[in-house]
Amino acid sequence: MERVFRLHVLASGSSGNASIVEDTNTGKGVLIDCGISKRAFLEGCAATGFDPSGLEAVVVTHEHADHVKGLGVVMRGLSKLGHRPPLYAPAACVSASKALSDLGSDFEMRSFSDADQISAAGMSIHPFRTAHDAAASFGFRFECGGDALGFATDTGMVSPQVREALGDVRILGLEANHGLKMLDAADYPAYVKSRIASDRGHLNNDQSASALRTLLCPRLEAVAALHVSENANTYRAAREALSGVVQQEGHHASVQVGYQRRPILVG
Numbered sequence: 001m002e003r004v005f006r007l008h009v010l011a012s013g014s015s016g017n018a019s020i021v022e023d024t025n026t027g028k029g030v031l032i033d034c035g036i037s038k039r040a041f042l043e044g045c046a047a048t049g050f051d052p053s054g055l056e057a058v059v060v061t062h063e064h065a066d067h068v069k070g071l072g073v074v075m076r077g078l079s080k081l082g083h084r085p086p087l088y089a090p091a092a093c094v095s096a097s098k099a100l101s102d103l104g105s106d107f108e109m110r111s112f113s114d115a116d117q118i119s120a121a122g123m124s125i126h127p128f129r130t131a132h133d134a135a136a137s138f139g140f141r142f143e144c145g146g147d148a149l150g151f152a153t154d155t156g157m158v159s160p161q162v163r164e165a166l167g168d169v170r171i172l173g174l175e176a177n178h179g180l181k182m183l184d185a186a187d188y189p190a191y192v193k194s195r196i197a198s199d200r201g202h203l204n205n206d207q208s209a210s211a212l213r214t215l216l217c218p219r220l221e222a223v224a225a226l227h228v229s230e231n232a233n234t235y236r237a238a239r240e241a242l243s244g245v246v247q248q249e250g251h252h253a254s255v256q257v258g259y260q261r262r263p264i265l266v267g
């Protein structure tokens with residue numbers, strides 16, 4: 001089995017998201033979303049050992065602020081260093097987001113749909129639709145040299161298409177946003193709670209665990225629980241929901257959790 005990828009989760013959660021999929025043979029990588037400051041981005045890269053000059057593309061899951069609000073400062077910062085990776089974003093998200101459409105005047109912007117395959121950093125990237133209350137929303141499957149990595153956050157449910165896209169991967173980043181009881185007890189207005197819990201909101205720990213049960217395969221080595229809510233979950237509960245499945249099934253995969261303020265390296 002080829003081990004090509006590493007996943008750098010620089011930040012994950014409702015205050016800001018940014019992850020990098022790196023080809024460890026070349027040091028090249030693709031940034032997924034950037035809802036964090038330039039400083040947090042650069043410190044995160046330094047902490048997990050990614051050289052930002054290796055970024056060859058940026059892919060955007062959807063237009064919510066926690067995924068795009070740092071794109072401008074980070075892209076301009078990279079540009080000053082002579083790096084101008086193209087930005088791939090769903091067309092509907094660009095139309096719906098000033099932050100994204102403004103970037104189109106300064107940077108090379110390419111749209112994609114779930115029928116497309118993106119080629120960047122020597123990887124092929126397959127976008128797939130997720131179920132979320134954005135203009136459009138996507139997860140990604142990365143493939144390179146026989147290795148595969150699946151990434152899905154901000155989805156209220158795991159559709160058959162999502163399940164298929166995340167199947168037979170070695171590294172899996174999967175949303176475990178909230179615990180149902182913790183969401184119930186959280187200090188949010190009722191409409192926000194029902195939005196989060198809906199089929200177009202976020203995956204809870206139990207949904208994430210049941211999805212993982214169906215995704216366990218011999219190739220799977222590393223799982224990261226992502227987009228964990230600081231108000232309606234704990235890092236421990238999210239990690240235990242997924243590691244519980246791995247233990248019950250006697251599987252060998254390791255389980256980590258992505259933090260809002262502590263970068264991690266997966267795989």
Ligand SMILES: [Zn+2]
Pocket residue numbers: 013014017064066067154227
């Ligand atoms: Zn989000």
Ligand SMILES: [Zn+2]
Pocket residue numbers: 062064132134154
């Ligand atoms: Zn979102």
